Amino acid sequence: MQITPGTLLQQINNPDDLKKLGKEQLHQVCAELRQYIIDVVSVHGGHFAASLGVVELSVALHYIYNTPYDQLVWDVGHQAYGHKILTGRRDNFISNRKYKGLSGFPKRSESEYDTFGVGHSSTSISAALGMAMAAKIKGETDRKSVAVIGDGSMTAGMAFEAMNHAGVADSDVLIILNDNCMSIDPNVGALKEYLTDISTSPAYNKVRDEVWNLLGKLPVGKRFTRDMASKLETSVKGMVNRSSNLFESLHLRYFGPIDGHNITKLVDTLKDLRQIPGPKLLHIITVKGKGYALAEKDQTKWHAPGLFDKITGEIYKKKFDIPQPPKYQDVFGHSIIELAEANNKIIGITPAMPSGSSLKFMMEKMPDRAFDVGICEQHAVTLSAGMATQGLRVYCNIYSSFMQRAFDQVVHDVAIQKLPVVFCLDRAGLVGEDGPTHHGAYDIPYFRCIPNMIISAPMNEQELRNLMYTAQLESTELPFVIRYPRGEGVMPEWRKPFEEITIGKGRRLRSGKDVAILSFGHPGNFAAAAIRELLAEGLTPAHYDMRFAKPIDEALLHEALSTYGKIITVEDGTVVGGFGSAVLEFMQQHGYKNDVRILGIPDRIVEHGTLKELHKECGYDAAAIAEAVRDLCKISVNAIVA
Numbered sequence: 001m002q003i004t005p006g007t008l009l010q011q012i013n014n015p016d017d018l019k020k021l022g023k024e025q026l027h028q029v030c031a032e033l034r035q036y037i038i039d040v041v042s043v044h045g046g047h048f049a050a051s052l053g054v055v056e057l058s059v060a061l062h063y064i065y066n067t068p069y070d071q072l073v074w075d076v077g078h079q080a081y082g083h084k085i086l087t088g089r090r091d092n093f094i095s096n097r098k099y100k101g102l103s104g105f106p107k108r109s110e111s112e113y114d115t116f117g118v119g120h121s122s123t124s125i126s127a128a129l130g131m132a133m134a135a136k137i138k139g140e141t142d143r144k145s146v147a148v149i150g151d152g153s154m155t156a157g158m159a160f161e162a163m164n165h166a167g168v169a170d171s172d173v174l175i176i177l178n179d180n181c182m183s184i185d186p187n188v189g190a191l192k193e194y195l196t197d198i199s200t201s202p203a204y205n206k207v208r209d210e211v212w213n214l215l216g217k218l219p220v221g222k223r224f225t226r227d228m229a230s231k232l233e234t235s236v237k238g239m240v241n242r243s244s245n246l247f248e249s250l251h252l253r254y255f256g257p258i259d260g261h262n263i264t265k266l267v268d269t270l271k272d273l274r275q276i277p278g279p280k281l282l283h284i285i286t287v288k289g290k291g292y293a294l295a296e297k298d299q300t301k302w303h304a305p306g307l308f309d310k311i312t313g314e315i316y317k318k319k320f321d322i323p324q325p326p327k328y329q330d331v332f333g334h335s336i337i338e339l340a341e342a343n344n345k346i347i348g349i350t351p352a353m354p355s356g357s358s359l360k361f362m363m364e365k366m367p368d369r370a371f372d373v374g375i376c377e378q379h380a381v382t383l384s385a386g387m388a389t390q391g392l393r394v395y396c397n398i399y400s401s402f403m404q405r406a407f408d409q410v411v412h413d414v415a416i417q418k419l420p421v422v423f424c425l426d427r428a429g430l431v432g433e434d435g436p437t438h439h440g441a442y443d444i445p446y447f448r449c450i451p452n453m454i455i456s457a458p459m460n461e462q463e464l465r466n467l468m469y470t471a472q473l474e475s476t477e478l479p480f481v482i483r484y485p486r487g488e489g490v491m492p493e494w495r496k497p498f499e500e501i502t503i504g505k506g507r508r509l510r511s512g513k514d515v516a517i518l519s520f521g522h523p524g525n526f527a528a529a530a531i532r533e534l535l536a537e538g539l540t541p542a543h544y545d546m547r548f549a550k551p552i553d554e555a556l557l558h559e560a561l562s563t564y565g566k567i568i569t570v571e572d573g574t575v576v577g578g579f580g581s582a583v584l585e586f587m588q589q590h591g592y593k594n595d596v597r598i599l600g601i602p603d604r605i606v607e608h609g610t611l612k613e614l615h616k617e618c619g620y621d622a623a624a625i626a627e628a629v630r631d632l633c634k635i636s637v638n639a640i641v642a
């Protein structure tokens with residue numbers, strides 16, 4: 001389907017084209033940009049509400065700043081669709097998040113306007129400050145750096161580490177706080193309350209108006225001098241005690257809050273701020289989903305809704321005649337409630353992903369035992385550790401790629417102290433369209449190298465439930481990782497009674513001849529599908545679902561390695577240091593010389609695409625596993641067909 005941008009947007013191939021327009025035309029540009037995002041995302045998918053909320057900001061920034069010379073850093077980057085469309089990617093935007101197409105996030109290799117690769121939150125202030133300091137060091141005194149960060153992302157420690165530095169770095173950096181009072185789910189925490197307070201407090205609004213008036217009095221085109229800045233500062237401080245404004249107390253000049261949908265005001269404000277040297281913060285108030293009524297109303301649902309009918313707002317769901325397997329996240333979300341009902345020590349924690357992890361079910365049912373702690377993975381882990389010292393059994397649910405942030409907390413606060421925290425690592429393995437920043441590729445090695453860790457992966461829903469059950473038993477005294485992938489499992493009838501699984505014990509699913517496939521987690525289903533195909537060809541590989549990468553089932557490994565000369569390992573994680581590596585280490589220790597193939601995520605950055613495309617590309621889908629068996633048995637598929 002052909003999607004045609006509006007008449008002005010059609011003419012904007014880069015920010016220079018935008019700058020040729022009169023200020024009065026920007027309303028139309030914003031309307032057309034918003035419509036184009038709706039048109040494309042409804043048909044091609046992607047993040048939605050966040051980009052709609054920053055349409056005016058995107059236009060104003062590229063209108064006023066001299067991008068890409070001036071450096072613009074988008075935090076997370078899920079809101080940067082308008083930026084992409086305005087910076088030379090309008091026509092290619094239909095390939096957004098598609099295999100070999102545009103990335104869903106800013107990416108340096110994609111455009112010179114994407115100054116910094118993002119996907120994980122709260123990096124923008126550090127990155128923009130780094131750029132501002134570099135500009136100063138290089139003598140580029142006219143070069144500006146801007147970080148755009150949301151209120152949700154502002155809750156993370158990294159943002160505060162960066163502001164702590166920015167306040168004393170004497171560098172020209174502007175932080176724009178895009179405050180829409182939402183994370184993916186409603187934003188949480190004291191900072192959120194504070195931002196609401198300063199947005200609504202009459203005292204601050206008075207200051208805002210004073211500052212606004214002062215800015216308005218500046219001679220047009222005249223560079224903002226230090227003298228003027230200090231006059232402005234005095235005016236601000238005259239109204240507000242520095243210590244009463246969080247950002248001011250960090251030595252960031254605070255401006256706002258202003259309406260982030262008023263394009264004229266945004267343009268005028270940015271024009272003035274561009275001339276003010278030093279570190280400063282502009283607080284803008286926006287509405288997530290602005291301009292699409294349904295998204296404004298249910299912002300969580302429309303964060304990334306999937307394909308939808310833009311007229312009726314119907315979000316398309318595949319329809320099936322028979323029951324389908326649930327998502328792993330929902331099995332987690334429902335099973336933790338069952339476990340918590342029977343064990344009052346169980347607590348659930350998520351850093352900002354109640355919907356994504358499905359912990360929201362427990363938060364609704366047991367609000368005093370399940371917590372969203374905001375975007376702060378490090379805090380989530382150490383908080384869990386603190387609770388564990390008091391005998392609570394915390395299920396700390398973090399996406400595998402976001403857990404990368406909290407490695408030290410896992411080592412220092414959990415593993416060294418042997419605290420039995422349960423880490424439910426959702427989105428472990430390739431995640432698809434979000435791409436390399438979000439693939440859960442590294443958790444097996446980064447956990448496997450830590451002493452005291454138990455690392456497990458369920459092959460299906462029932463296994464997930466049983467691992468969750470086992471993790472909370474009094475006899476389980478160590479940190480317990482359960483990694484499972486994005487999306488659906490394989491068992492429509494999944495709610496079976498809980499059963500204990502012996503820690504470190506895998507299972508033989510079938511015996512065979514010549515070749516054994518050792519799988520870890522969900523890709524065991526790819527192996528099972530491969531075996532079904534191979535059986536029809538007269539090949540009979542054995543299959544072991546190993547369940548644990550640590551402690552690994554040594555008895556089962558001895559059985560497999562001494563029975564089958566050829567071994568294939570399969571995992572949904574990097575092949576470097578992962579489950580396959582654990583098997584190789586075991587072989588080396590015990591003198592086995594089997595012929596081994598390690599299948600998993602290769603040692604390179606895997607881009608975005610559908611899961612099907614990526615599993616194929618990485619060579620561990622059913623077809624690739626079957627081919628590996630044939631290859632090990634030296635039978636080509638063509639020979640079989642002939």
Ligand SMILES: Cc1ncc(C[n+]2csc(CCOP(=O)(O)OP(=O)(O)O)c2C)c(N)n1
Nearest residue numbers: 050119120121150151152153182183184352
């Ligand atoms: C480290 C990290 N944790 C969690 C996420 C998942 N995530 C992506 S966007 C988002 C909400 C961010 O809220 P905010 O910064 O306010 O942006 P908004 O969506 O409201 O525009 C979250 C939690 C992430 N990208 N990175």
Ligand SMILES: CC(=O)[C@@H](O)[C@H](O)COP(=O)(O)O
Nearest residue numbers: 076078119304356427434486
């Ligand atoms: C931008 C971001 O980090 C999230 O929106 C992420 O895309 C969510 O991923 P899931 O769709 O797997 O929950």
Ligand SMILES: [Mg+2]
Nearest residue numbers: 150151152182
């Ligand atoms: Mg927000």
